[in-house]
Amino acid sequence: MQKKEKKGILGDHKRQGKKFIPPFLQVGEIKETSWAHKGIPEVVWIAILQDHLGFGRSVEYSIALTRAATDAFGMRWYGKVSSYVNIDEDQASKIRETLEEKAVLVDLQESLEPLLAMYPACPLKFLRTSQDRDTKTEEQLKVLKRIVYQLYDRDSRNSMLTQATALHLGGVAGFIQVNEGSGFEKLPEIEKYPNTETSLMVASLVRSTTNMLFNLPDEEHSDRWANYFWDRGFEISPCSFIGSNRDE
Numbered sequence: 613m614q615k616k617e618k619k620g621i622l623g624d625h626k627r628q629g630k631k632f633i634p635p636f637l638q639v640g641e642i643k644e645t646s647w648a649h650k651g652i653p654e655v656v657w658i659a660i661l662q663d664h665l666g667f668g669r670s671v672e673y674s675i676a677l678t679r680a681a682t683d684a685f686g687m688r689w690y691g692k693v694s695s696y697v698n699i700d701e702d703q704a705s706k707i708r709e710t711l712e713e714k715a716v717l718v719d720l721q722e723s724l725e726p727l728l729a730m731y732p733a734c735p736l737k738f739l740r741t742s743q744d745r746d747t748k749t750e751e752q753l754k755v756l757k758r759i760v761y762q763l764y765d766r767d768s769r770n771s772m773l774t775q776a777t778a779l780h781l782g783g784v785a786g787f788i789q790v791n792e793g794s795g796f797e798k799l800p801e802i803e804k805y806p807n808t809e810t811s812l813m814v815a816s817l818v819r820s821t822t823n824m825l826f827n828l829p830d831e832e833h834s835d836r837w838a839n840y841f842w843d844r845g846f847e848i849s850p851c852s853f854i855g856s857n858r859d860e
Contacts, residue, residue, distance in 0.1 A: 647766045648764060650835065651766070652760060653837055654693050655763070656727065656759065656841075657693055658674055658778055659762070660726060661674060661720075661723050661724065663755070663758075664723040665719070671780070673719060674777060676720075677690070679784065680707045680711050684703040684704075684710070685703050688785060688787060689785065689787045690782075690784075690785050690787075692826075693837055694735060694834070708739065720739055721739055726752040757849065779796075779818055779825075782825065788821075795813065795814065798810060799814060802814050802815060
């Protein structure tokens with residue numbers, strides 16, 4: 613009798629270069645999101661939290677914001693900035709109150725200040741209060757440019773941790789349903805990226821799933837925020853704002 617060959621962790625995954633394609637994405641063609649134009653503006657807030665608070669605390673604080681937003685505004689993919697576009701003042705006030713009760717509002721405000729100060733029309737602007745300083749500094753611009761530069765390499769460790777957090781927030785809000793055996797249960801392994809086989813598999817799943825989520829056909833996934841992000845980037849830093857090619 614011929615012995616059945618045992619499959620490894622990536623046994624069902626198809627390899628394309630350095631990427632592993634999960635089984636449910638091996639049939640049909642998946643549209644590739646323009647990471648530079650659309651992806652970076654949507655998840656930059658998570659990367660900023662991660663830079664300011666460290667990975668562990670940034671996940672904790674982004675979960676707190678997601679839960680507060682879900683309670684006030686309903687189920688959305690709160691990993692992306694544009695999910696907050698249509699929040700009204702009553703909902704915003706409720707979110708701030710919840711975050712204040714959890715003792716995370718001030719830290720969120722301080723962490724996100726480079727983004728909120730430089731981008732007054734950012735959908736997350738509701739986190740600021742009338743008492744917040746409305747100042748823009750050269751240091752804030754440097755922080756923002758550095759983080760955008762890091763995100764530009766989508767497969768870098770910082771970018772992958774950011775994307776994984778964004779995906780996790782979809783599960784926290786109930787927007788993404790996690791089924792046993794889907795691979796999402798291994799999401800915490802992303803902390804070991806890119807040093808283990810499992811983390812490479814998880815990274816592939818993260819990238820493929822975020823691609824699909826960015827391309828969902830609804831008005832919240834329009835390019836309005838992305839266009840504003842890059843246009844504003846040129847205003848505040850002419851000719852030197854990193855990663856502004858919309859065609860990549």
